[in-house]
Amino acid sequence: MRQTLKLILGLSFFFSFWTTYAKIEKPIADPVKEKVKISGTVIEKTTKQPLEYATVTITDTKNPKAITGGITNAKGNFAIEVAPGIYNIKIEFISFKAVEFNQRNLQKNLDLGTISLIEDAAQLNEVVVRAEKSTVEIKLDKKVYNVGQDMIVKGGTVSDVLENVPSVTVDVEGNVSLRGNENVRIFIDGRPSNSLNMAEALKQIPADAIDKVEVITNPSARYDAEGGAGILNIILKKGKNLGFNGSFIASTGIPETYGLSANLNYKTEKLNFFTSTGYDYRTSEGRGLTHSTLFDDNKNIIGYTNEDKDTDRLRKGISSKTGMEWTIAPNTYWTNSISYRDNRGTNNDLVYYNSFDVDKNFISKRYRLSNGDDNSKDIELASNFLKNFNDKGHKLTVDFSYSNNKDNENSAITDETLNSGNPASIDQTLNNKTQDQFQVQTDYVLPFENGSQFEAGYKGNFNDLDNVYSVTTDDSGNPIEGYLSNTLEYKERINALYAQYGFKLNKFSYLFGLRWEDTKINVNLLDTQDFNTKKYNNFFPSAFINYEISDESSISLSYSKRLSRPRGRFLNPATNYSSNINLFRGNPDLNPSFTDKFDIGYLKKWNKVTFSTSMYFENTKNVFSFVRTETGDFVGNNPVVLSSPINLAKEQQFGFEFTLNYNPFKIWKINSSFNLSNSKTTGSYTYTNVNDDEITQDLNNETFAWFSRINSRLTLPAKIDWQLTGMYFSPRTTAQGKNLGNYVVNMAFSKDILKDKATLALNVSDLFNSRRMKSETNLTSVMSYSEFQWRKRQINLSFTYRLNMKKTDKDKNMPRNNGGDDNGGGEFPG
Structure with a gap:
C-alpha cells in the first residue's frame, strides 16, 4: 500500500x-x-x-x-x-x-x-488514495503483466492468465506460444519449470496465486539458452508488509467449479513467513469432430467417416507454497520455501464413428469410450541466499532447488460396433511418469563507479525421468506390439557458465554477454533396447544496444542465439489412444533446434499513451514440425494416421508487433496488442509404413498469420469495474493443410464492498462459446476437416477478502528472491 x-x-x-x-x-x-x-x-x-x-x-x-x-x-x-x-x-x-x-x-x-x-x-x-498499477507495463526489454488487476482471470488458472498476456497465445489444448512459436521456456519464480506435462501443469496452478508474468522475447546471456521463442517468467505472490496480513479468495462457477485459497504473510524485522495455499475443484466439458473423405490409390472416393467426440474432465487438488525469509544481517537474506501440489482427476472421452459409402449411405456406427483417471504429486524444495555488499548493486546470489514429480494415468478403452453382433473389445492403457530434478545457480553482480556493470554466474541442471507406457488387451493382458507401448528413460545433464558486461556512453546503453552450455542427454527406450546419447556444447552470444532519444522515447537493437531442446510430449513415445484412427506420439530421437534472433524495438510514452513496437527476424535450424503420416493400418475403411514431431531443415520467420496502453480517462484503460508474421519452412520427410512402403513428404511451406488482442477496463457508476477482452487468431497454412481462424471474447465485472476490504468479481470465459481449433488436412488417402474445443464457456464468481491490507498494497517487503530480474541481469546500465 x-x-x-x-x-x-x-x-x-x-x-x-x-x-x-x-x-x-x-x-x-x-x-x-x-x-x-x-x-x-x-x-x-x-x-x-x-x-x-x-x-x-x-x-x-x-x-x-x-x-x-x-x-x-x-x-x-x-x-x-x-x-x-x-x-x-x-x-x-x-x-x-x-x-x-x-x-x-x-x-x-x-x-x-x-x-x-x-x-x-x-x-x-x-493520506488515502485509491490507485492501481497498470495491467500491462511496457518496458523496452520485456513486458510485465500484473495479474492482480485483471478481473477476467479470477477463479481461473495460469492458462487463463497467459491467454491475456501480450505476445502470448494459448491454444485450446493449453499449449503456450510466444509470437506464434511453441518453443517457449516457462519459468516459475525465476527458475525453469520442467513439469511432466506443462500444458496440464499450467491448468493446476490457480490464477489467484500469481503476482505477475514477465514476457522476455529476447533474453540476455544471464538466462538459460533454452527456449527459441523466449521466456515467460511466472512470479507467484509472496509476503508483503510488516505484521500479519493477507487475503482469502473463494470462487464457484459453471460448469461445476469451486476454489478456496489464502495468501498470508507475517513479517517481523528479522523474519518473514509467507504462504499461498489453495484447493481447487474444476470440471470442464469439451467437444470435437473430424469429418473425413477416404480415397484409394487412384484418388477415387471410397467412403466417408464422421468422428464426433465429447470430453468430460474433472480436476481437484491442493497446491501450496510456504516459506520463510531470514534477515541474517543488514543486506544479507536467506529464503527457504517448499512447494507442494497434489492433483487428481478423471478423463472421459466418448467418440462416435459413423461410416458411409461412396454415395453417403449409412454403413455402420461405432463408439469408443475412454474412462481414465490420473493423479500427480509435485514437491519442490528451494533455497536462496542473497548478499548485498553495498547499496549500489554489488551482490551475490546462490540458489538451490530439488523437485520430485509423479504423474500416473490409467484408462480403460471400450470399442464396439453397434448392432454388429460382435462383442466390445476393451484395452487398458498405463502411463506412469516419475521425474527428479536438481538445480544449482549462482550469480555475481559488480557495478563500477562509471555506471558500467559486470555480471557472471554458473548454473547446473540435472534431470532424470522414467516413463512407463503400455497398451494391453482384455484377452491376454500383454502389451500390444508396434508403436503403442514402451518404457522411456531420460537423463539430462546441463552445465552452464555466463558473463556479461553493460555500460553507458552518452545516450547509448550497451549490454554484451556470452553463455556456454554443455549438454549430455540419454534417451533410452528400454522395451525395444533403443539407446540414444546426445552430447553437445555451444556458445550463445547476446548483444543489446539502446539509444535514449528523449526521456519519453528510446530505440533498441538486440541479438541472441537460442536453442530448443525437445521435451515432454515431443519426446514421449506414449501414444494418445483415445482415437484408434487419429493417433499422436512423441519422437525420442529428436535433436535440439538452434535459433538466431534479431529484434529492433521502439518505445514512446505520452501523457496518456505508451506505445511499444518491434520488428523481429528468427532463423531456426533443425526446427520441430508436426507431420501426419499414414501408418498403413486400417480400421474398417479408415486409414490409421499418426501425428508426430520431426526435425526439419530450417524455418525463417519475419514479424512485426506492437503493444499500446491508452488511458483516455481516469476511469478507462485500454491495452491492445497486434502481431503479424511470415514463416517459411523448408524440408522433407521420408518414412516407412507398416507395409514397408517408403513414403516421402514434401513439407516446404510458407504462411502468413496474425493475431490481435484488446483489453478494455472501465469504471461504471457505483464504482463497478467492467472488463472486456477480445482476441482473434487468423488462418494459417501448413505443409499438410490449413488452420482456420477463430476468436474468443471474455468479460468480467468487479465491485469493492465492505469498505474496500473485499471484492466481488463475476467473469465469463469464452462469452460466445467460439474458442475452437479448426483445421483442414490433406493426405494421400484421406482429406479431413476437424474442430476441437477443449473447454466450453465458463462462468465464475469469486469473493476476495483482504486482512490488514488494502487493495492497493504493493509487495514492497516481499522476499528478495522474487523471481524477477531484480539484480540487473538483462537491464541496461545507467
Whole structure:
C-alpha cells in the first residue's frame, strides 16, 4: 500500500512540480560559465530499496522559486545540471520526510552520494488514495503483466492468465506460444519449470496465486539458452508488509467449479513467513469432430467417416507454497520455501464413428469410450541466499532447488460396433511418469563507479525421468506390439557458465554477454533396447544496444542465439489412444533446434499513451514440425494416421508487433496488442509404413498469420469495474493443410464492498462459446476437416477478502528472491 501511495502521489507531485516549473521564467544563462552537475541516489532507509520518482528541487538562496529540478529513475539515481552558484537542494518523496542541503556553493560537480529517506508516519495516516498499477507495463526489454488487476482471470488458472498476456497465445489444448512459436521456456519464480506435462501443469496452478508474468522475447546471456521463442517468467505472490496480513479468495462457477485459497504473510524485522495455499475443484466439458473423405490409390472416393467426440474432465487438488525469509544481517537474506501440489482427476472421452459409402449411405456406427483417471504429486524444495555488499548493486546470489514429480494415468478403452453382433473389445492403457530434478545457480553482480556493470554466474541442471507406457488387451493382458507401448528413460545433464558486461556512453546503453552450455542427454527406450546419447556444447552470444532519444522515447537493437531442446510430449513415445484412427506420439530421437534472433524495438510514452513496437527476424535450424503420416493400418475403411514431431531443415520467420496502453480517462484503460508474421519452412520427410512402403513428404511451406488482442477496463457508476477482452487468431497454412481462424471474447465485472476490504468479481470465459481449433488436412488417402474445443464457456464468481491490507498494497517487503530480474541481469546500465 505504501509503495503504491509513494509511486502514484510521487507522480502527482512530479507533474505538479513540472507544471509549476514550466511557468517559471528561466534566467538567462551566463555564456561564460559552464554548468555543474548535481547527482546522487535516493533510497528507503529501512529496506535499502531505491525510490523511483523521488523529486529533487533546486532553488536560489535569494529567491524561493525553483530554478530547476528532476526525478529519480528506477534505480533511485538523479543527475541535474545547473549554472555555478549557491543553492538549496531538497529531496522529497510523498509520505517520507524531506532531506535538505542548504547554502551549497556549487562551483564543480557535486555527488551527494546515497540519500536515505525515512517514512513520515503522520503523513501515512493522513493520506488515502485509491490507485492501481497498470495491467500491462511496457518496458523496452520485456513486458510485465500484473495479474492482480485483471478481473477476467479470477477463479481461473495460469492458462487463463497467459491467454491475456501480450505476445502470448494459448491454444485450446493449453499449449503456450510466444509470437506464434511453441518453443517457449516457462519459468516459475525465476527458475525453469520442467513439469511432466506443462500444458496440464499450467491448468493446476490457480490464477489467484500469481503476482505477475514477465514476457522476455529476447533474453540476455544471464538466462538459460533454452527456449527459441523466449521466456515467460511466472512470479507467484509472496509476503508483503510488516505484521500479519493477507487475503482469502473463494470462487464457484459453471460448469461445476469451486476454489478456496489464502495468501498470508507475517513479517517481523528479522523474519518473514509467507504462504499461498489453495484447493481447487474444476470440471470442464469439451467437444470435437473430424469429418473425413477416404480415397484409394487412384484418388477415387471410397467412403466417408464422421468422428464426433465429447470430453468430460474433472480436476481437484491442493497446491501450496510456504516459506520463510531470514534477515541474517543488514543486506544479507536467506529464503527457504517448499512447494507442494497434489492433483487428481478423471478423463472421459466418448467418440462416435459413423461410416458411409461412396454415395453417403449409412454403413455402420461405432463408439469408443475412454474412462481414465490420473493423479500427480509435485514437491519442490528451494533455497536462496542473497548478499548485498553495498547499496549500489554489488551482490551475490546462490540458489538451490530439488523437485520430485509423479504423474500416473490409467484408462480403460471400450470399442464396439453397434448392432454388429460382435462383442466390445476393451484395452487398458498405463502411463506412469516419475521425474527428479536438481538445480544449482549462482550469480555475481559488480557495478563500477562509471555506471558500467559486470555480471557472471554458473548454473547446473540435472534431470532424470522414467516413463512407463503400455497398451494391453482384455484377452491376454500383454502389451500390444508396434508403436503403442514402451518404457522411456531420460537423463539430462546441463552445465552452464555466463558473463556479461553493460555500460553507458552518452545516450547509448550497451549490454554484451556470452553463455556456454554443455549438454549430455540419454534417451533410452528400454522395451525395444533403443539407446540414444546426445552430447553437445555451444556458445550463445547476446548483444543489446539502446539509444535514449528523449526521456519519453528510446530505440533498441538486440541479438541472441537460442536453442530448443525437445521435451515432454515431443519426446514421449506414449501414444494418445483415445482415437484408434487419429493417433499422436512423441519422437525420442529428436535433436535440439538452434535459433538466431534479431529484434529492433521502439518505445514512446505520452501523457496518456505508451506505445511499444518491434520488428523481429528468427532463423531456426533443425526446427520441430508436426507431420501426419499414414501408418498403413486400417480400421474398417479408415486409414490409421499418426501425428508426430520431426526435425526439419530450417524455418525463417519475419514479424512485426506492437503493444499500446491508452488511458483516455481516469476511469478507462485500454491495452491492445497486434502481431503479424511470415514463416517459411523448408524440408522433407521420408518414412516407412507398416507395409514397408517408403513414403516421402514434401513439407516446404510458407504462411502468413496474425493475431490481435484488446483489453478494455472501465469504471461504471457505483464504482463497478467492467472488463472486456477480445482476441482473434487468423488462418494459417501448413505443409499438410490449413488452420482456420477463430476468436474468443471474455468479460468480467468487479465491485469493492465492505469498505474496500473485499471484492466481488463475476467473469465469463469464452462469452460466445467460439474458442475452437479448426483445421483442414490433406493426405494421400484421406482429406479431413476437424474442430476441437477443449473447454466450453465458463462462468465464475469469486469473493476476495483482504486482512490488514488494502487493495492497493504493493509487495514492497516481499522476499528478495522474487523471481524477477531484480539484480540487473538483462537491464541496461545507467
